[in-house]
Amino acid sequence: MKEGKIAKTEKTRVLPRVFNAIRGGLSTKLLVLTAIFVLVAESLIFVPSVANFRNGWLKDHLLIAEAASIVYLDSTDLMLSEEAGQNLLATTSSLSVAIRRDGISRLMAKSPGMGELVEHIDLDNTTAVGSIVSSLRMLFDEPDSQYRVFGTMRSTPAIMELVQETRYIQKAMWVYARNVAILSLLISVFTAALVYLALYRLIVLPIIRISSNMDAFSKTPENASLVYKPTTRIDEIGTAEKRLAAFQGDLQQTLRQKQRLADLGLAVSKINHDLRNILASAQLFSDRLSALPDPTVQRFAPKLIKTIDRAVDYTKSVIDYGRALEAPPKRRKLLLNTIANDVADMLGLENSLVIEWNNNIPLDFQADADPEQLFRVLMNLCRNAQQAMIDADLPGRAKKLTIQAEHLQGEVHIRITDTGPGIPENIQEKIFIAFEGSTKAGGSGLGLAIAVELLRAHGGTIEIENTDENGTTFHIVIPNEYQPQ
Numbered sequence: 001m002k003e004g005k006i007a008k009t010e011k012t013r014v015l016p017r018v019f020n021a022i023r024g025g026l027s028t029k030l031l032v033l034t035a036i037f038v039l040v041a042e043s044l045i046f047v048p049s050v051a052n053f054r055n056g057w058l059k060d061h062l063l064i065a066e067a068a069s070i071v072y073l074d075s076t077d078l079m080l081s082e083e084a085g086q087n088l089l090a091t092t093s094s095l096s097v098a099i100r101r102d103g104i105s106r107l108m109a110k111s112p113g114m115g116e117l118v119e120h121i122d123l124d125n126t127t128a129v130g131s132i133v134s135s136l137r138m139l140f141d142e143p144d145s146q147y148r149v150f151g152t153m154r155s156t157p158a159i160m161e162l163v164q165e166t167r168y169i170q171k172a173m174w175v176y177a178r179n180v181a182i183l184s185l186l187i188s189v190f191t192a193a194l195v196y197l198a199l200y201r202l203i204v205l206p207i208i209r210i211s212s213n214m215d216a217f218s219k220t221p222e223n224a225s226l227v228y229k230p231t232t233r234i235d236e237i238g239t240a241e242k243r244l245a246a247f248q249g250d251l252q253q254t255l256r257q258k259q260r261l262a263d264l265g266l267a268v269s270k271i272n273h274d275l276r277n278i279l280a281s282a283q284l285f286s287d288r289l290s291a292l293p294d295p296t297v298q299r300f301a302p303k304l305i306k307t308i309d310r311a312v313d314y315t316k317s318v319i320d321y322g323r324a325l326e327a328p329p330k331r332r333k334l335l336l337n338t339i340a341n342d343v344a345d346m347l348g349l350e351n352s353l354v355i356e357w358n359n360n361i362p363l364d365f366q367a368d369a370d371p372e373q374l375f376r377v378l379m380n381l382c383r384n385a386q387q388a389m390i391d392a393d394l395p396g397r398a399k400k401l402t403i404q405a406e407h408l409q410g411e412v413h414i415r416i417t418d419t420g421p422g423i424p425e426n427i428q429e430k431i432f433i434a435f436e437g438s439t440k441a442g443g444s445g446l447g448l449a450i451a452v453e454l455l456r457a458h459g460g461t462i463e464i465e466n467t468d469e470n471g472t473t474f475h476i477v478i479p480n481e482y483q484p485q
């Protein structure tokens with residue numbers, strides 16, 4: 001029900017996004033930019049093509065003049081008859097037509113309206129730049145100005161010369177320029193539309209898909225159906241899609257883990273709450289027990305009371321500090337040997353027939369730490385070592401657990417060494433991460449994670465100094481007088 005609703009909202013959001021994109025988004029920018037770029041490219045070839053057109057027009061007219069006058073070349077008359085001359089001038093749009101051969105110029109036809117010439121165009125010797133400059137000038141010249149154009153004839157080594165009025169060629173050039181401009185515009189719009197469609201499908205549409213998915217996902221990141229489904233593309237967009245999907249997958253896994261921790265925290269608080277009541281009764285009974293005169297009872301009762309007190313303190317601190325956080329350490333100078341003995345006491349190591357317990361810490365050795373928290377750290381490490389050695393079958397080898405400490409450059413270094421089977425290689429990397437590194441049935445994988453957290457609050461560290469089939473050594477460092485930042 002909920003998912004259906006989400007899918008619908010996502011769909012209804014895509015449409016406005018598409019409209020937005022068309023109005024002012026990437027697609028519109030792409031369309032306009034492509035049209036502009038194509039137009040710029042077209043205009044770069046516009047001017048040379050107009051110059052080219054002009055040269056072609058002039059050459060054509062020289063050819064027409066040549067074709068029309070060739071038959072008169074051998075006649076002896078200086079000029080053509082009036083009628084033939086007028087025909088020649090009309091066909092070639094010229095004011096005069098002349099042929100120069102062997103240095104002698106022969107005027108074939110001439111109209112009366114000849115004036116001053118503004119330009120002489122030699123079609124045998126044109127350059128690209130010269131043609132462009134001259135064509136541009138011609139486009140804006142006075143229509144009734146006159147110019148002379150000449151070039152070698154095709155049929156005979158003579159020069160054909162025409163004098164023409166600018167208006168005819170100018171008109172033809174403007175018509176040509178207008179046609180080229182219209183064609184360029186059409187080509188640019190057509191090309192822009194094609195490029196736009198291609199880019200829209202290749203880039204814009206996937207981006208819209210990605211961003212609307214991110215939108216929906218950010219609202220309900222725990223919804224597995226919203227994890228992006230990447231396409232099979234192998235380009236940059238395909239890579240981005242795959243990364244997004246992987247990122248969302250990771251995020252969901254982290255969220256699930258966090259949820260699990262939160263649930264666990266709640267469960268712990270509930271258990272803790274009731275455990276406190278039970279411990280309170282145990283405290284009451286042990287108080288009464290300590291009043292008995294029996295010497296055995298007198299020996300064990302104080303230990304029992306101390307243990308129960310400690311348990312009550314833990315349950316209290318869990319409630320005080322919001323179930324997840326440890327209380328900040330209350331540091332003071334403590335005797336480390338005593339704490340280690342308390343741990344051994346608690347684990348029953350002192351009278352153990354299986355494990356040989358060696359407390360090598362000098363009696364007066366002092367450390368600067370929270371005694372309760374350091375007790376918990378050592379307790380977790382010693383219990384792990386004890387369990388590893390009890391569980392393991394180590395024929396012919398003494399099972400020993402040794403603790404030693406030294407002061408070094410303002411730090412306390414503690415080493416806990418056992419002769420157990422060593423830590424399996426596949427869990428060594430994740431052993432300090434909560435819930436990750438346990439190999440024991442019934443083990444929660446929290447002991448070392450708790451030790452790391454407590455030591456970090458002291459500015460200290462813990463590491464596996466050595467582990468192999470002969471045993472394991474954990475190395476703890478606690479700086480003296482650590483000042484938290």
Ligand SMILES: Nc1ncnc2c1ncn2[C@@H]1O[C@H](COP(=O)(O)OP(=O)(O)OP(=O)(O)O)[C@@H](O)[C@H]1O
Binds near residue numbers: 418431438444445446
């Ligand atoms: N001294 C050791 N020798 C061999 N393996 C060890 C030793 N210390 C720890 N380990 C391995 O590291 C794992 C993680 O220890 P950790 O104390 O974090 O969790 P746990 O002991 O499994 O559970 P718990 O939360 O009850 O302590 C253990 O399951 C064990 O396999």
Ligand SMILES: [Mg+2]
Binds near residue numbers: 383384
């Ligand atoms: Mg443990």
